[in-house]
Amino acid sequence: MPLSTSPVAVCSWSLQAQGPAQLIELVRATGATAVQLALVPLIENPTVWGDTFAMLAGAQIEVVSGMLETVGEDYSSLESIRLTGGVASDASWHATRARAQMVARLAGHARLGLVTFHAGFIPHDETDSTRETVLERVREISALFAAQGVRIALETGQESAATLVDALRAMKDASIGVNFDPANMILYGMGDPVAAATLLAPYIVQAHIKDAQSATEAGAWGSEVRVGTGAVDWPAFLAALNQAPASIRLAIEREAGVERVADIRAARVVLDRVLGGK
Secondary structure (H helix, E strand, O other): OOEOOOOOEEEHHHHOOOOHHHHHHHHHHHOOOEEEEEOHHHHHOHHHHOOHHHHHHHOOOEEEEEEOOOOOOOOOOHHHHHHHOOOOOHHHHHHHHHHHHHHHHHHHHOOOOEEEEOOOOOOOOOOOHHHHHHHHHHHHHHHHHHOOOOEEEEEOOOOOHHHHHHHHHHHOOOOOEEEEOHHHHHHOOOOOHHHHHHHHHHHEEEEEEOEEEOOOOOOOOOEEEOOOOOOOOHHHHHHHHOOOOOOEEEEEOOOOOOOHHHHHHHHHHHHHHHHOOO
8 A cells, every 4th residue: 555554753843842852752742653854953953953863763763754944934924935935036045955965964864765845836837937947956956865865755735736747747857756735735725635636646755644724815824723624635635645656654744733742643543543543
């Protein structure tokens, strides 16, 4: 089955830990034994986070993948993230590339197989001058990671599934995969998650377990909610993932709310119910 039989992970940044010891405590509180790890803190604040991989290994918590946050991302509005997200901004590109190179070295040293990030809003129109710029920069980041034995995956949501498929085909780099986030499709108003997952299935290597409700007015964000209370059809979505050729790891992500541990545990209950306790 494409859905991995390995334990479901939790995204480290969801837990808002102030250091690796607290991260371990919170991961254990969720019942998880695996994480997708935000890697930027390890390179930018090594005094606090420098021993994270060793501490997680000592706690028998598996790091299934890493996450790269590009420089200067501003999520205060849809328009601000459109301008600053991913690799499209000329103002932040050189800093993002330098950060990506450091993260790639760290990921390679830690023998991670996968690091995910947002490419930004990829234009669908092939005549848009920024489209090739974004694609070339993604290729460049892919090469940095490939040199360290690590592949990358682009997180969904900031463009439609059709646009992302076209972009992946245009880049002609089979090592670039997709980290599918069903809630992001809803939050950004980029289409039905099940239909999108079906279209992107050949490229999906990891999926975030996150839920959302659609925006009530045009140009606004949707609302992230506890898994099982939003618009994602979980049985249909997980069935769509099972059409993918690759083995897909699942990672629970929660970026809103004040009861993150409880919400992550609730997401695990939903997965157990749908997957029959996998």
